[in-house]
Amino acid sequence: MTDDATILKPPALDPSTVSARIGNTYPEPFAAAPAGREKRVLGDALGLTNFGVNLVRVPPGVISSQRHWHSRQDEFVYIVEGTLVLITDGGEQTLTPGMVAGFPAAKRDGHHLVNRSAADAVYLEVGDRTEGDEVDYSDIDMQVRLIDGEERYVKKDGTPYGP
Secondary structure, three states, X not given: OOOOOXXXXXXXOXXXXXXXXXXXXXXXXXXXXXXXXXXXXXXXXXXXXXXXXXXXXXXXXXXXXXXXXEOOOOEEEEEEEOOEEEEEOOEEEEEOOOOXXXXXXXXXXXXXXXXXXXXXXXXXXXXXXXXXXXXXXXXXXXXXXXXXXXXXXXXXXXXXOOO
């Protein structure tokens, strides 16, 4: 973060100047658990097109996302502040500042982060932007599938959620 005396010019920026996106786009009933998550989409703000970078704040009792894996995109997280519990098919691990985790594309091991502490946690999320990526959610009846070139939430039998 910068103070009033420091004005950053591209290609630099202060993440606090990027609007926060609160919540998620999940259909009900899956939107509630990660509803308090806050993302600052830094990659877009910097004009990056080959990969995305998000600064994510997870308040106490909130999850980063529903547990999922990507068909074509790699994901990487770096814990900046606080404590998060990483949950995968292999179990749970506690991650603290400076720790990292990586999720290779097409590895069918659903993952998410849970904040069980009493303080906010912050992590940096990096992912590539490979076209044609689809997402499977391990614990719930939901997937992201490409339908007519658009990403849509569907049930595992292919039935779309919502309109």
